[in-house]
Amino acid sequence: MERPTRYWVRALLILLLLTEQSALGFSLFAPTLPKVAAEFQTTQVVWVMTAFTLSGAVASPIIGKLADLYGKKKMLVVTAAIGALGALISATAPIFPVLVAGRFLSGAGFACLALGYTLIRDTFPARLQPISISIANTGVGAVGVGALLVAGVLIDHLGVRSVFWFAFGFCAIGALLTFFFVPETPIRSHARIDWLGAVLLAASMFVIMVGLSRGKEWGLTDGRTITCVAVALVGFAVWVWWERRTDEPLIRLDLIAKPALRYTLIGGGIAYGATTLLASLTPMLLQAPESTSYGFGLSATEMAGWLLPGQLMIVASGFIVGATAKRIGFHNHLVFGAVFIATAAAVLSAVPTVPAVIVLAWVVFGLGCMIYAAVPNLALLALPETERAVGSNFVGVAQTLAGTLISTVGFTVLAHYVVATDGHGVAYESAGFRSAFLVAAGAAAIGALVSLAIPRNERAVASHTH
Incomplete structure (x- = not known):
């Protein structure tokens, strides 16, 4: 007997609590960066974001394979529980490295979006699947709007740690409700976990980010910086060798041989990295004290209000892509989107003091x-149906890693302009923000140029699809 529609509506609402974890990981915590820097007296605040994205990029494919083995609902609950533990650790952290460790655990939440989609596909009635997946996808953008406001109110009234407590409750409640009220899929498949590939990739990324983020403190020609970069490069080389050798790699590197996917991967990944950097820098700029000559001294709630029109446009951009796909094509959405991002970053660099x-x-x-919607669609068009799931996962991992690296580079540049570190936070020269915004502008511009290389036949397909 088929369950009533209200049962599936309840299940969808519960799943939405968890599928929004990746969006919350950015929007909810970007406003915390100035307060975290002040409380822990650190210029390495970028790790609040990069620890989350790095672990998410590496953990997502592993969790996906574990879900194929043991059940998607089960892994969704486990992943949410890990996210709750990470938030709890960050909320109670006595020192900054412990807070970062908690954020690293919270990165497991990146996998919730993909797990939620596949659980809907496997268990929901066919008539409800399209609308359910669309609602889940739209919610990822919509949650960014609410998350900024929620974070602002929490920070201003209860302190910065209340944001981590909020994330803890969100994950814990989502895990419990999923356990009791969401059905499990009976579908299972064999999968071998590439643990070595995951360790090599995570370790290499971690080491190079340490080298980049400590570059100012150590010096770019210091032996420790050079050692970090050298070890990371060797690690990446070994990882590539292993991924090409093993039967079930963490990431299918052979897919890069397809030009359409290769240029989508590189162009979209770099442009995505620019958005990550901008989303971290702008709240810091707006909340910086007016005494810094570049800051506006806004509260976290006021900052959210300033950014609200842009957040609403992020949601609208997804609908714009869907409505204009046939006429414009996903390729042009990617190119124009990257150009818009580069323009915004360049303007913020040139005129950062005019409200x-x-x-x-x-x-x-x-x-x-709009690149958020364009890149996944381009990836799907570039691959045969049998490789689309693997290819989409590859693009997701690449975007996340690119965001991590570009954010680290941007904050490394910013760290060269520190003028004071005290109980009120970290103060920078205005040239620091200008330079960091230029990093984002340059990355987005490069992303647009690379995207122009997507083969013409793929552009034609994109223009006549959807």
Whole structure:
């Protein structure tokens, strides 16, 4: 007997609590960066974001394979529980490295979105699958709007640690409700976990980020910096060798041989990295004290209000892509989106002290976020149906790793302009923010140029699909 529609509506609402974890990991915590830097007296605050994205990129394919082996609902609950533990550790962290460790655990939540999609596909009635997946996908953008406001209110009234407590409750409640009220899929498949590939990739990324983030403190020519870079390069080389050798790799590197996917991967990944950096820098700029000559001294809630028009445009950009796909094509969405992002970053670098300009630039940035919808569609078009799931996972991992690296580079540049570290936070020269915004602008521009190399036949397919 088929379950009533209200049962599936309840299941979908519960799943939405967990599928939004990746979006919450950015939007909820970007406003915390200035307060975290002040409380822990650190210039390495970028690790609040990069620890989350790095672990998410590496853990997602592993969790996906474990879900094939043991059940998607089961792994969704386990993943949410790990996220809750990470948030609890961060909320109670006595020192900054412990907070970062908690964020690293919370990165497991990246896998929740893909697990939620596949659970809907495996268990929901066919008539409800399209609308359920669309609601879940739209929610990823919509949650960013609410998350900024929620974070602002929490920070201003209860302190920065309340954001981590909120994340803990969100994950814990989601895990419990999923356990009791969401059905499990009976579908199982054999999968071998590439543990060595995961360790090699995570270790290599971690080491190179340490080298980059400590570059100012150690010096770019210091033996420790050079050693980190050298070890990371060797690690990447060994990882590539292993991934090409093993039967079930963490990431199918042979897919890069397809030009359409290769240029989508590189162009989209670099442009995505620019959005990650901008989303971290802008809240810091707006919340910086007015005494810094570049800051606006906004509270976290006021900052969220300033960015609200742009956040709404991010949501709208997804609908714009869907509505114009046949006429414009996903390739052009990617190119134009990257150009919009580069323009917004360049404007923020050139005129970072005029309120109206910042709000307008953030709206342009939001429009540029059409790349979020364009890149997955381009990846699907570039691959045969039998390889689409693997290819989409590859693109997701690449985007996340690119965001991690570009954010680290941007914050490394910013760290060269520190002028004071005290109980009120970390103060920078205005040139630091200008330079960091230029890193984002350059990355997005490079992403647009690379995207132009997507083969013409793929552009034609994109223009006549959807």
